Amino acid sequence: xxxxxxxxxxxxxxxxxTKSPNVVKSIGxxxxxxxxxxxxxxxxxxxxxxxxxxxxxxxxxxEIGYKSLSTNLSDIAAMGCIxxxxxxxxxLPKLDxxxxxxxxxxxxxxxxxxxxxxxGGDTNRGxxxxxxxxxxxxxxxxLYRDGANFDDDIYVSGKLGLARAAxxxxxxKKFIKEFNMLKKHLHMPIPRIDAGLKLSKFANSCIDISDGxxxxxxxxxxxxxxxxxxxxxxxxxxxxxKKLIPKSKYYECLIGGGEDYELCFTVSKPQxxxxxxxxxxxxxxxxxxxxxxxxxxxxxxNGVEKxxxxxxxxxxx
Amino acid sequence: xxxxxxxxxxxxxxxxxTKSPNVVKSIGxxxxxxxxxxxxxxxxxxxxxxxxxxxxxxxxxxEIGYKSLSTNLSDIAAMGCIxxxxxxxxxLPKLDxxxxxxxxxxxxxxxxxxxxxxxGGDTNRGxxxxxxxxxxxxxxxxLYRDGANFDDDIYVSGKLGLARAAxxxxxxKKFIKEFNMLKKHLHMPIPRIDAGLKLSKFANSCIDISDGxxxxxxxxxxxxxxxxxxxxxxxxxxxxxKKLIPKSKYYECLIGGGEDYELCFTVSKPQxxxxxxxxxxxxxxxxxxxxxxxxxxxxxxNGVEKxxxxxxxxxxx
Numbered sequence: 177x178x179x180x181x182x183x184x185x186x187x188x189x190x191x192x193x194t195k196s197p198n199v200v201k202s203i204g205x206x207x208x209x210x211x212x213x214x215x216x217x218x219x220x221x222x223x224x225x226x227x228x229x230x231x232x233x234x235x236x237x238x239e240i241g242y243k244s245l246s247t248n249l250s251d252i253a254a255m256g257c258i259x260x261x262x263x264x265x266x267x268l269p270k271l272d273x274x275x276x277x278x279x280x281x282x283x284x285x286x287x288x289x290x291x292x293x294x295x296g297g298d299t300n301r302g303x304x305x306x307x308x309x310x311x312x313x314x315x316x317x318x319l320y321r322d323g324a325n326f327d328d329d330i331y332v333s334g335k336l337g338l339a340r341a342a343x344x345x346x347x348x349k350k351f352i353k354e355f356n357m358l359k360k361h362l363h364m365p366i367p368r369i370d371a372g373l374k375l376s377k378f379a380n381s382c383i384d385i386s387d388g389x390x391x392x393x394x395x396x397x398x399x400x401x402x403x404x405x406x407x408x409x410x411x412x413x414x415x416x417x418k419k420l421i422p423k424s425k426y427y428e429c430l431i432g433g434g435e436d437y438e439l440c441f442t443v444s445k446p447q448x449x450x451x452x453x454x455x456x457x458x459x460x461x462x463x464x465x466x467x468x469x470x471x472x473x474x475x476x477x478n479g480v481e482k483x484x485x486x487x488x489x490x491x492x493x
Numbered sequence: 494x495x496x497x498x499x500x501x502x503x504x505x506x507x508x509x510x511t512k513s514p515n516v517v518k519s520i521g522x523x524x525x526x527x528x529x530x531x532x533x534x535x536x537x538x539x540x541x542x543x544x545x546x547x548x549x550x551x552x553x554x555x556e557i558g559y560k561s562l563s564t565n566l567s568d569i570a571a572m573g574c575i576x577x578x579x580x581x582x583x584x585l586p587k588l589d590x591x592x593x594x595x596x597x598x599x600x601x602x603x604x605x606x607x608x609x610x611x612x613g614g615d616t617n618r619g620x621x622x623x624x625x626x627x628x629x630x631x632x633x634x635x636l637y638r639d640g641a642n643f644d645d646d647i648y649v650s651g652k653l654g655l656a657r658a659a660x661x662x663x664x665x666k667k668f669i670k671e672f673n674m675l676k677k678h679l680h681m682p683i684p685r686i687d688a689g690l691k692l693s694k695f696a697n698s699c700i701d702i703s704d705g706x707x708x709x710x711x712x713x714x715x716x717x718x719x720x721x722x723x724x725x726x727x728x729x730x731x732x733x734x735k736k737l738i739p740k741s742k743y744y745e746c747l748i749g750g751g752e753d754y755e756l757c758f759t760v761s762k763p764q765x766x767x768x769x770x771x772x773x774x775x776x777x778x779x780x781x782x783x784x785x786x787x788x789x790x791x792x793x794x795n796g797v798e799k800x801x802x803x804x805x806x807x808x809x810x
Contacts, residue, residue: 199610293513491617
């Protein structure tokens with residue numbers, strides 16, 4: 177029986193060939209990695225954005241274009257690589273000139289910022305759906321989920337829970353002002369390309385937090401065959417969250433809610449100074465929220481273990 | 494105003510960067526081509542399959558999987574290249590274990606035959622949609638649409654019009670037997686990978702006939718800046734078509750109808766013997782249907798010019 181996304185992956189891996197001589201990383205990380213020379217690899221990701229799970233009717237066409245590409249670029253960031261080429265398979269219910277132009281302006285914003293090239297794709301008629309592939313190349317080391325070492329510091333970039341908080345506050349008349357402050361984190365997440373590239377020299381493992389810290393950190397833990405201790409009170413967030421989000425939903429927001437598109441990564445302790453320098457240069461908080469242990473994930477709140485019943489995002493469960 | 498697929502492409506090319514130093518071919522051919530070394534390039538295609546334009550409710554899940562990958566592999570065939578890696582972004586309305594297993598068996602049929610590896614993708618919930626990317630590598634020369642030379646023979650592989658004929662005969666009680674004979678050409682088109690590879694040494698230009706010979710040959714003509722003369726009576730098809738398809742729809746079937754997934758290519762005359770040898774070895778008809786001229790496309794039926802009012806497939810017009 178196939179009950180969730182992970183069952184589909186298990187079925188594919190059991191029944192279909194996923195290996196090839198130059199494929200350094202196949203299914204199971206933020207990107208697939210194909211070696212193209214001794215020093216150079218292509219890192220490749222593909223993600224589909226749909227109305228419902230990824231955007232809603234209140235998004236502008238610009239925001240839909242922007243976010244669809246952000247989610248793909250975030251996968252390249254998690255590998256510590258440079259995005260280069262885009263392919264777009266776009267399904268549109270109708271040809272609305274203004275919508276299409278505005279959508280592509282959202283795409284163009286990233287293309288210009290990161291010096292990308294849109295080099296292929298196709299267009300179809302049907303329910304709105306945006307499938308994007310991005311190919312990147314490595315600058316130095318490629319970061320994987322399976323490289324975490326015992327006693328590594330666990331970091332996150334930026335602030336967590338803001339996209340989920342925006343989703344909770346949306347359409348609540350009382351919180352229009354607060355929603356408008358948080359909205360950009362939900363509608364236009366910034367892919368952490370610069371941070372990924374700077375980290376790639378120092379970090380041992382990395383993942384982007386698209387399905388929630390709990391689920392995405394678990395991928396690092398499982399694939400690196402280790403454990404983790406997380407200090408909940410150190411998880412960086414916006415001051416509004418403690419004020420606005422009901423206590424029962426607070427940690428769900430912080431570590432269960434997806435769509436943060438920040439990076440979670442592990443670095444050996446002697447690199448703390450380098451991390452501080454990178455944070456300062458990028459003007460982006462890089463916060464230690466825990467450490468890699470030998471087994472299991474343990475959450476602590478001010479030194480006391482806290483049991484949390486939180487699942488990450490799965491499209492089918 | 495954006496009125497069709499080609500307007501979207503024009504808008505993209507005007508407003509978004511589509512160039513990059515190692516990109517040998519960007520938007521505008523069956524695949525994009527990225528140079529990875531002096532001798533080696535990646536050829537990359539992406540295509541989405543949807544219920545309606547690409548398959549209908551009567552397709553089995555196996556056929557949907559098979560055909561979705563066929564259409565992508567056909568693009569690699571048109572470049573004369575070897576398919577290697579697949580990425581699949583799958584949107585499913587629900588998790589139906591039997592459907593999913595049967596779908597992936599359709600994918601696996603190609604994976605085994607062509608020694609491919611499925612190395613990435615994602616899964617979402619929503620209206621059924623299958624976005625596949627295939628990366629191939631060149632064996633020798635890469636075939637483009639813009640390489641046709643004056644006086645080249647124009648060839649097609651296999652037989653044309655069969656998929657369209659199946660579509661016309663579908664659901665007509667009188668023609669159940671005939672539909673069942675032609676159905677495989679509509680539901681399970683064979684990507685001409687072997688033919689593309691053999692041709693790649695000799696041909697000057699190539700395209701796959703997915704939107705109909707009329708439209709796809711026009712791409713060769715426009716991009717190669719030349720013309721063509723087509724001898725309608727030489728276009729290879731199945732004997733059933735003359736018998737079953739009304740005269741008014743006959744040429745529409747043969748050269749207007751899409752989904753043949755055969756190759757249309759041009760080769761200089763001195764290579765005729767080589768073409769005959771390839772056809773014999775592959776047990777696949779390779780038929781000369783016309784020649785490259787200086788300008789315009791001219792259709793002739795037994796020596797007499799014939800005006801045809803046929804458009805190829807466009808999702809929006």
